[in-house]
Amino acid sequence: MIDLNNHKLELDYPCEWEYKVVIRTEQNINPIIKEVLKEQKHTITKSKSSSKGKFESFTLKLTVDDENHRKDIYKILGEHQHIKMVV
Numbered sequence: 731m732i733d734l735n736n737h738k739l740e741l742d743y744p745c746e747w748e749y750k751v752v753i754r755t756e757q758n759i760n761p762i763i764k765e766v767l768k769e770q771k772h773t774i775t776k777s778k779s780s781s782k783g784k785f786e787s788f789t790l791k792l793t794v795d796d797e798n799h800r801k802d803i804y805k806i807l808g809e810h811q812h813i814k815m816v817v
Contacts, residue, residue, distance in 0.1 A: 739797075747800055749790045749807060750777065750817040757812045759788050766806050767792065785814060 751774075753759055763774055772792035779786050790807075794800040807816045 741797070743796045744793050746791055747794045747803075749804065750787055750815075751790050751807060751813055752785050752787045752815040752817075753812055754814065755779065755784055755786050759786075762810060762812050763790060766803070766810060 759774060770792060775789050777787040777789050804816055807813055
C-alpha cells in the first residue's frame with residue numbers, strides 16, 4: 731500500500747477543488763458555508779444522508795488559488811462548530 735502522507739500533490743493552481751462536508755441533519759448548510767467562505771464563489775450540492783438520518787453530506791466545489799488557500803479552507807471548515815467532518 732502507498733503511504734500518501736509522504737507525497738505532495740502536484741496541482742496546477744488555480745484549480746477547482748471539492749470538499750465533502752458532513753453536518754447534523756437539523757443544521758442548514760447554506761449559512762454555515764456563507765460564514766466560512768464569505769462572498770467566495772462556490773457550489774454546494776447534497777450528496778447523501780446517513781442511514782439513521784442524523785447526518786447529511788454535501789459536496790462543496792470552489793476554485794482555490796494555491797495550496798495554502800486549499801488547506802486554509804479545509805482547516806476553517808473542520809474547525810466550524812456545526813461541521814462534523816470534512817474530507
